[in-house]
Amino acid sequence: MDGRRKFLRNALAFLVSGSALGGVLKILPSSALAKEASRTGKWYGFGVSVDKCIGCTRCVEACKTENDVPKEPFYFRTWVERYIIRKDGEVIVKAVETKPEGVPESASDREVLRSFFVPKLCNQCADPPCVQVCPVGATFQTKDGVVLVNEKTCIGCRYCIQACPYGARYLHPETRTADKCTFCYHRVSQGLLPACVEVCPTQARIFGDLNSGASVMARFRRMNKIHVLKPALNTEPKVYYAGLDGEVR
Amino acid sequence: MTNEIFKSLSEILPQITGFIYPNEIEIHWGMLIVVYPYITGVVAGAFILASLVKVFNVKEVQPLYRLSLLTALSYLLVAPLPLLSHLGHPERSYEMFLTPQPSSAMAMFGFVYAWYLMAVLLLEIWFVYRTDLIAWAESESGPMKWIHKVLSLFSKDRSEGALAFDHKALKTITIVGIPSAFLLHGYVGFIFGSIKANPWWSSVLIPIVFLFSAIVSGVALVILLYMVITPLTGGKINMKCVDKAVDFLFYAVIVDFSLELVDFIHRVYQSEEEIKILSEMVMNKLFMSLVIIQVLLGMILPLGIISVTKIFKRRFSLNEDLRKMLYFISVLLIQFGIFATRWNVVIGGQMFSKSFRGLTTYKMEIGGIEGLLYALVLLVLPIVILTVLLKILPPWKEMKGEGNGKELTGEAPLGGMHAPEA
Amino acid sequence: MKKILERMPDALARLLVVFIGLAVAGAFVVIVLIPKPLKDVKIQWADAVKREQAKPVKYAGFHACAECHDKIYDKKKTGYHRDLSCETCHGPAKAHTEDPDKVKPVIPQERAFCPQCHAYNPSRPRGFPQINPVAHNPLKPCASCHNPHDPKPPTTPKECSACHGEIARTKAVSHHVQLECTVCHQAPQQHKISPRSVKPTKPQTREFCGKCHAKDAKDKLARNAPRIDLANHGEKYVCWQCHYPHSPEVE
Known part of the structure; x- marks a missing residue:
């Protein structure tokens, strides 16, 4: 009686502690792994020069065309935000519409302190919270650092959409699965540039392998003061911004 | 299909204030995900109430013991339904079991659920009813006899030793069951609390707040059910029992209220970058559901009513009928309050933009899978299941029993017990 | 011992049978009946990567156009639009590269097209050439004065505001509205022809x-x-x- 009870208790303790330990180890951030991968092979990143963006939204249109994103203004793999910071401290932000606006603004408003455009896209985080929360492993990081969604196994629970701090994901209305920027993975694998980078008229967007020695990407990161979005969340974005204003979130 | 989505999204557009990321217009977790934590909350709460009897030996609430177990079971059976229905691809839900990602809080749902259902609730109910099932199977005829026979797993042993084992097993299961119930609902809280991208959810207190609001909703619902079912079956409400249960409810509400207050003060005092948009949301879009329904009607008013009954009961021995009515109003208000709590967490967490610059709006649909009607069906379904369970596993004897300190389970229901009004 | 065996089985043994039965059935379904690709997330990922890579390309990329349109390409190479891809204005052209006769890329001709980049917008970076489409030669197609493959002002601009629109507009609502640009800046004629090589003066003291x-x-x-x-x-x-x-x- 006593021996059996002891055995049961030990077995229970073993099971509980074992599963708890295993669980904790697996829950721990996978950033160590991510960084290791970044040293070998390709590790894609993206650069945005805020000072070069003219807000023409060629990128948004090209992205929607290239990736069959619904044209309705509720689904974006990339978009451009316009910031107007007024002297009284008020910050006005709008997503730039792809249709050219009717009459252009003429005289500059004297109440405006500064104003600029900021392109946004999936940050392809090195430590992606969307991948962490996906219950079925439908969203994952490729070995070259791109976060993809497997539309054949996504169950459409939208936990990843909630977990993305950047609003980069949406539920595709036709497939009913999560969808997001892939850095144009199909183009990149063929040596082409992502569609948005391809059509950007002012080189405000650049793309490349972060491991390459000499490239636009390398020079961009070398010659600019770089910032990423929401660094405090420790997602380690791979979309790098040069000349980013502190008001941009 | 897609055109309808576009249309409903376009209708939201004019109601957006400030700036939100363009993908944030749609609120992805709607009514169904509000219903889900409400239902699991009832499960956990009802089970905790049952544990009061078994583990903490609170004899007064014995009449609620079986009813709360059956309530927990009927709500637990419905719990996965809102989750399944809201999926973009419900037919792929089996993947949760085939390729669960250990890093995902949500992936654990299936396992937590299965553990709670199989290892805790069903086992406990089986042990509680085992001797009754044997007795019923012996005394009945027709299909009911066979149902009870199968449910008892054809066991026949009613020896003293077997009863003693039942008793011991029950105790063990309940002891395992309390952390499991905490796990079940704390886990639901963790699903929200672990989202670092969302400051409305991301808080260590959220799982604990969820837990206590779960206890509140579960206890209140069982009291409500008891007060409705007993007269319907011709019984008399045992006021000693209700008084005691309301006592527990009272303390649970106080703890829940203090926790939420701590969370609120903490947020306001820390006043991080999201505080502006959150206070704008609370003062505008959530004012009705949070300030009025959740806090005033769902917490402060019932607390006040129960306090009044407590004071007057002692001083003037408040008349029972009036007390019953006041209790009834309180537990009903608490139900609405807790449902509003779930609403505010789930919907509120998606109304503000993660750019902290603007708010979107939740447009409730009436029909359709995300609509109000379906949500109501899901809320009524557990009651239907409970009715069936009450027919198969009637707890009447216990509910009508005096319950004033007399231990009823274990050795009491020996033979000759008939299923009443079946 | 016998006593234990006698009373354990009835409650526990029955449960054990049920639970073991469920476990065995579950294990059988998972291990035997369900094919491996459904269980192995690595296989699913490899498939997903392949599917993603196989998606059709719609923008051909800047190299593709040069193969046939070498003349335009060479002309564009030296002008202000040298960094632009052809597809920035002409739209996706992969289909055109595959069947040049049947599929033709668009040639934007409407006046609303160029202002998408070149209409005045105070949020645009300083120095980016911008005009006011309402005031700037209304109704005339842009291409009648500017060659889009080598865009420059058709004539040497007389007004500074032709290029420095943002400054002109800012100044127009400022206390300095009455001052000509030349009060503070001397602009050599060469600056109007080759703006980057010769710069106007700026006050120093x-x-x-x-x-x-x-x-x-x-x-x-x-x-x-x-x-x-x-x-x-x-x-x-x-x-x-x-x-x-x-x-x-x-x-």
Whole structure:
């Protein structure tokens, strides 16, 4: 009686502690792994020069065309935000519409302190919270650092959409699965540039392998003061911004 | 299909204030995900109430013991339904079991659920009813006899030793069951609390707040059910029992209220970058559901009513009928309050933009899978299941029993017990 | 021992049978019946990567156009539009590269097209060429004056505002509205033809602004100008480090 009870208790303790330990180890951030991968092979990143963006939204249109994103203004793999910071401290932000606006603004408003455009896209985080929360492993990081969604196994629970701090994901209305920027993975694998980078008229967007020695990407990161979005969340974005204003979130 | 989505999204557009990321217009977790934590909350709460009897030996609430177990079971059976229905691809839900990602809080749902259902609730109910099932199977005829026979797993042993084992097993299961119930609902809280991208959810207190609001909703619902079912079956409400249960409810509400207050003060005092948009949301879009329904009607008013009954009961021995009515109003208000709590967490967490610059709006649909009607069906379904369970596993004897300190389970229901009004 | 065996089985044994039965059935379904690709997330990922890579390309990329359109390509190479991809204006052209005769890329001709980039917008970076489409030769297609493959002003601009629109517009609502650009800048003729190679002058000293704003300024433009004492007004800095000359802050 006593021996059996002891055995049961030990077995229970073993099971509980074992599963708890295993669980904790697996829950721990996978950033160590991510960084290791970044040293070998390709590790894609993206650069945005805020000072070069003219807000023409060629990128948004090209992205929607290239990736069959619904044209309705509720689904974006990339978009451009316009910031107007007024002297009284008020910050006005709008997503730039792809249709050219009717009459252009003429005289500059004297109440405006500064104003600029900021392109946004999936940050392809090195430590992606969307991948962490996906219950079925439908969203994952490729070995070259791109976060993809497997539309054949996504169950459409939208936990990843909630977990993305950047609003980069949406539920595709036709497939009913999560969808997001892939850095144009199909183009990149063929040596082409992502569609948005391809059509950007002012080189405000650049793309490349972060491991390459000499490239636009390398020079961009070398010659600019770089910032990423929401660094405090420790997602380690791979979309790098040069000349980013502190008001941009 | 897609055109309808576009249309409903376009209708939201004019109601957006400030700036939100363009993908944030749609609120992805709607009514169904509000219903889900409400239902699991009832499960956990009802089970905790049952544990009061078994583990903490609170004899007064014995009449609620079986009813709360059956309530927990009927709500637990419905719990996965809102989750399944809201999926973009419900037919792929089996993947949760085939390729669960250990890093995902949500992936654990299936396992937590299965553990709670199989290892805790069903086992406990089986042990509680085992001797009754044997007795019923012996005394009945027709299909009911066979149902009870199968449910008892054809066991026949009613020896003293077997009863003693039942008793011991029950105790063990309940002891395992309390952390499991905490796990079940704390886990639901963790699903929200672990989202670092969302400051409305991301808080260590959220799982604990969820837990206590779960206890509140579960206890209140069982009291409500008891007060409705007993007269319907011709019984008399045992006021000693209700008084005691309301006592527990009272303390649970106080703890829940203090926790939420701590969370609120903490947020306001820390006043991080999201505080502006959150206070704008609370003062505008959530004012009705949070300030009025959740806090005033769902917490402060019932607390006040129960306090009044407590004071007057002692001083003037408040008349029972009036007390019953006041209790009834309180537990009903608490139900609405807790449902509003779930609403505010789930919907509120998606109304503000993660750019902290603007708010979107939740447009409730009436029909359709995300609509109000379906949500109501899901809320009524557990009651239907409970009715069936009450027919198969009637707890009447216990509910009508005096319950004033007399231990009823274990050795009491020996033979000759008939299923009443079946 | 016998006693234990006698009373254990009835409750526990029955449960054990049920649970083991369920476990065995579950294990059988998972291990035997369900094919491996459904269980192995690595296989699913490899498939997903392949599917993603196989998606059709719609923008052909800047190299593809040069193969046939070498003349335009060479012309574009030297102009201001040298960094633009052909597909920025002509749209996705992969289909055109596959069947050049059947599928033709668009040639944007409507006047609304160029202003998507070149309409004045105060949020656009300084120095980016912008016009006011309402005032700038209304109704005339852009291409009638500018060759989009080598865009430059059709004639040497007379007004500075032809290129420096943002400055002109800022100045137009400022206290300096009355001042010609040439009051402060000397622009050599060559600047109008080759703007980057020869730059206009800029004032260098505090005394330049002092010609109007010093307390003893005698310039005839200075009649209503606010006066300061150059000796003690913000002495460490030159004027334009605090006042933007095209819209001097004086409030």
